[in-house]
Amino acid sequence: MKILCVLLPHFAWRCELRRHPALAGRPSIVTSTEGSQKLVTDFSPDLTGLLPDMPLQQALALHGEAGLLLADTPYYAAVFNEVLDALEQLSPLVEGADPGCIYLGADGLQLIYPDDNALAAAVRGVVKDFAPLMGIAANKFLASLAARYSPPDGCQVLSGNVDIFLTDLSCDILPVSLKSRGKLRDFGLNTLGQVAALPPGPFQSQFGPEGKRIWELSRGKDATPLYPRFMEETIEASAALPSVTVSLDAILVAVESLLGNIFHGHALKGRGIRSLTLWTRSWNAEHWEKNANFKEPAMEVKSAVTRLKRILEEYPQPGPVEQAGIKITGLGYPRGRQKSLFSDIRAQEHLAEDIKQLELKLGNPQVYKVKEVEPWSRIPERRYALTPTNR
Amino acid sequence: MVENTGKTLRADAYKPVNAPEALKVAEDAAGLPVAVRLKQRQAIASIEDKWRIDDEWWRAAPVSRLYYNVLLASWQRMVLYKDLVSGSWYEQEY
Numbered sequence: 178m179k180i181l182c183v184l185l186p187h188f189a190w191r192c193e194l195r196r197h198p199a200l201a202g203r204p205s206i207v208t209s210t211e212g213s214q215k216l217v218t219d220f221s222p223d224l225t226g227l228l229p230d231m232p233l234q235q236a237l238a239l240h241g242e243a244g245l246l247l248a249d250t251p252y253y254a255a256v257f258n259e260v261l262d263a264l265e266q267l268s269p270l271v272e273g274a275d276p277g278c279i280y281l282g283a284d285g286l287q288l289i290y291p292d293d294n295a296l297a298a299a300v301r302g303v304v305k306d307f308a309p310l311m312g313i314a315a316n317k318f319l320a321s322l323a324a325r326y327s328p329p330d331g332c333q334v335l336s337g338n339v340d341i342f343l344t345d346l347s348c349d350i351l352p353v354s355l356k357s358r359g360k361l362r363d364f365g366l367n368t369l370g371q372v373a374a375l376p377p378g379p380f381q382s383q384f385g386p387e388g389k390r391i392w393e394l395s396r397g398k399d400a401t402p403l404y405p406r407f408m409e410e411t412i413e414a415s416a417a418l419p420s421v422t423v424s425l426d427a428i429l430v431a432v433e434s435l436l437g438n439i440f441h442g443h444a445l446k447g448r449g450i451r452s453l454t455l456w457t458r459s460w461n462a463e464h465w466e467k468n469a470n471f472k473e474p475a476m477e478v479k480s481a482v483t484r485l486k487r488i489l490e491e492y493p494q495p496g497p498v499e500q501a502g503i504k505i506t507g508l509g510y511p512r513g514r515q516k517s518l519f520s521d522i523r524a525q526e527h528l529a530e531d532i533k534q535l536e537l538k539l540g541n542p543q544v545y546k547v548k549e550v551e552p553w554s555r556i557p558e559r560r561y562a563l564t565p566t567n568r
Numbered sequence: 569m570v571e572n573t574g575k576t577l578r579a580d581a582y583k584p585v586n587a588p589e590a591l592k593v594a595e596d597a598a599g600l601p602v603a604v605r606l607k608q609r610q611a612i613a614s615i616e617d618k619w620r621i622d623d624e625w626w627r628a629a630p631v632s633r634l635y636y637n638v639l640l641a642s643w644q645r646m647v648l649y650k651d652l653v654s655g656s657w658y659e660q661e662y
Contacts, residue, residue, distance in 0.1 A: 555621045555623055558587045563584075563585055564582055
């Protein structure tokens with residue numbers, strides 16, 4: 178297996194740079210809110226001493242001159258998806274591991290790209306705006322290390338005996354738990370070479386199940402498979418609220434309207450919603466989003482709204498909302514249902530579902546209920562009307 | 569599971585209940601019903617009741633009807649009315 182790893186350092190900041198070219202050459206920090214704390218999400222490459230997820234106060238203590246940008250996660254995700262889409266034109270196996278970290282399956286591409294440099298050049302052409310680091314190796318771990326230590330805008334190929342490359346690397350680069358990293362330090366094991374030199378049995382007995390993985394990684398062995406991107410159909414809709422609001426009802430009306438459009442459009446094709454992401458954007462550009470999964474696909478606006486209402490009530494908005502949106506990521510058909518012993522309880526539900534199916538098949542309301550319109554009217558036909566049962 | 573045919577559901581598909589049905593009625597010289605044409609002609613044995621409604625006179629199409637509760641020769645009861653605007657006859661439960 179040959180894997181090409183593409184690292185896009187400072188991905189969030191570079192997304193911002195792409196949107197606001199004026200940021201070039203200006204130190205800036207991308208921040209996000211976690212509970213009541215503001216954290217560093219990313220920063221411009223010229224700022225030294227900063228780490229992702231460190232408190233913003235600490236970052237500002239080091240770089241008080243830096244400008245602040247609020248993280249726009251959906252935008253970064255959209256840009257990342259664009260990059261993955263473009264890379265899929267080069268290789269059918271593309272895994273977006275994390276924002277800014279991509280793995281490509283490079284096997285069998287030699288007819289298109291005669292050597293690794295040609296493939297790297299093609300990839301560089303796609304991601305040139307993001308100052309990529311690239312590495313090619315036999316597995317994901319080695320490919321990521323090769324990329325991490327490759328020259329800027331370059332590509333490092335690891336093949337053959339990789340022990341020399343690994344031996345002096347710090348154990349801190351291992352993708353393992355913090356607990357294991359701390360334990361490695363406690364044992365005075367600071368480099369991969371030191372770990373690799375130990376016999377596997379005693380090492381595993383000290384480090385437990387993760388010990389085997391640490392020992393294998395230190396020898397450049399990684400059996401983690403490539404998880405190519407799963408192509409899923411998504412439906413997105415968003416709306417700007419008429420005015421900036423903190424009212425839950427107003428937000429809910431917007432959400433209901435979006436769902437109504439989706440359900441009455443043709444995008445669902447008779448399917449229900451299995452999972453969706455509800456997001457809002459505050460007037461100060463803060464992003465809020467929550468995922469909702471439905472045990473049974475939501476086949477109508479009402480059932481989806483009930484759930485989303487609860488989410489909106491449980492997770493307060495970070496500020497007055499000016500935009501709300503929905504991203505439906507999971508679609509599915511309703512499952513066959515087992516008959517209940519207490520048939521009366523579910524009869525109404527089944528009836529409604531059957532009627533809906535009938536209407537979808539025949540295209541028009543088929544079952545009506547009698548509704549009082551003007552029961553006092555002297556004109557008999559004005560007293561009652563038949564209305565579709567699902568309205 | 570039925571695939572969505574893509575047909576649009578009409579938003580306001582309301583249907584009136586007890587809509588009047590056109591009926592052929594023979595009248596006498598005074599304008600009173602004497603026979604109705606159902607599957608076959610049936611004579612009206614007696615007029616049991618009679619009332620008039622005038623409504624919505626402010627609208628372009630006002631309602632003005634003369635209702636009759638009649639007993640047919642076959643002992644069947646029915647309610648029919650004459651639309652005083654168009655002159656047509658209709659059957660309708662009241």
